[in-house]
Amino acid sequence: MDDTSNPPPAFLRVEGQSADAGLCVDGVCALPEPVATSAARLTLISVPLCPYVQRAIIALTEKEVEFEVIYVDLADRPAWFREISPLGKVPVLRVERDGHAPVHLFESAVILEYLEETVPGRSLHPADPLERAFHRAWMEFGSQVLADLWRFGSAGSVADLDAARQAVRAKFTRLEVEVTGPWFAGAAFSAVDAVFAPAFRQIDAIDLVNPTSLLDGFPRLVAWSRALASRPSVREAAPEDYGSVYLAYLRGAGSVALDAGNPARG
Numbered sequence: 024m025d026d027t028s029n030p031p032p033a034f035l036r037v038e039g040q041s042a043d044a045g046l047c048v049d050g051v052c053a054l055p056e057p058v059a060t061s062a063a064r065l066t067l068i069s070v071p072l073c074p075y076v077q078r079a080i081i082a083l084t085e086k087e088v089e090f091e092v093i094y095v096d097l098a099d100r101p102a103w104f105r106e107i108s109p110l111g112k113v114p115v116l117r118v119e120r121d122g123h124a125p126v127h128l129f130e131s132a133v134i135l136e137y138l139e140e141t142v143p144g145r146s147l148h149p150a151d152p153l154e155r156a157f158h159r160a161w162m163e164f165g166s167q168v169l170a171d172l173w174r175f176g177s178a179g180s181v182a183d184l185d186a187a188r189q190a191v192r193a194k195f196t197r198l199e200v201e202v203t204g205p206w207f208a209g210a211a212f213s214a215v216d217a218v219f220a221p222a223f224r225q226i227d228a229i230d231l232v233n234p235t236s237l238l239d240g241f242p243r244l245v246a247w248s249r250a251l252a253s254r255p256s257v258r259e260a261a262p263e264d265y266g267s268v269y270l271a272y273l274r275g276a277g278s279v280a281l282d283a284g285n286p287a288r289g
């Protein structure tokens with residue numbers, strides 16, 4: 024079947040550029056040159072505590088793109104949100120371009136890739152396709168770490184807490200040898216950094232009231248998390264009262280991670 028016979032859907036078409044403007048040499052294809060989104064109005068549908076929202080905000084900030092934020096209450100989802108978020112989750116990026124119907128992108132990794140492909144300027148991915156794919160793999164690893172951290176933070180029993188702690192530390196053991204420093208892959212801040220920064224923020228918040236020991240014995244991860252915590256895009260990606268709101272949320276979820284004397288004290 025000839026793929027070129029079907030034009031891309033209207034919302035994927037870019038004025039003045041063919042849809043497959045990438046360049047291939049010896050089977051290795053470069054991505055098309057980023058297309059400026061200056062004509063697009065970007066709105067991020069968010070929840071303040073969400074680490075997936077934060078990674079999108081970090082990417083938007085690093086790329087110096089103007090965007091608006093709309094907060095939604097996930098406990099009482101408005102009808103408009105249910106319509107634009109097929110999985111019922113945040114973040115959703117609304118992209119409004121002149122002459123086009125708004126498009127709602129869901130899934131944070133997809134949002135990051137869209138920004139990478141459309142916003143000119145500093146890239147958050149390596150140029151080499153293999154390195155880029157490797158970074159995407161570690162972004163997925165970061166999502167799995169977040170899932171383990173959620174189990175840690177919301178554990179309702181010491182046994183659940185200990186199991187989650189072991190899962191996080193097992194992943195951190197693997198991650199420790201991958202990090203070059205000061206950022207994940209050396210001197211260039213990347214999308215992998217944007218993914219892990221919100222995870223370390225969660226650990227920092229719990230550590231303030233009850234040391235988790237999650238980073239004990241991982242000097243590269245400790246240095247990386249400190250560098251991330253001081254990066255302006257990372258600091259600005261969460262509200263100033265993030266720590267207290269996050270801890271209150273965990274308390275409300277019946278977390279034992281905040282209790283003094285739990286095994287997470289190490």
Ligand SMILES: N[C@@H](CCC(=O)N[C@@H](CS)C(=O)NCC(=O)O)C(=O)O
Pocket residue numbers: 070072073074075076097110111112113114129130131132
């Ligand atoms: N894979 C999604 C995960 C997003 C996600 O889990 N968001 C949470 C808030 S942090 C959410 O919206 N949860 C609502 C639900 O699961 O119903 C992404 O990367 O965007």
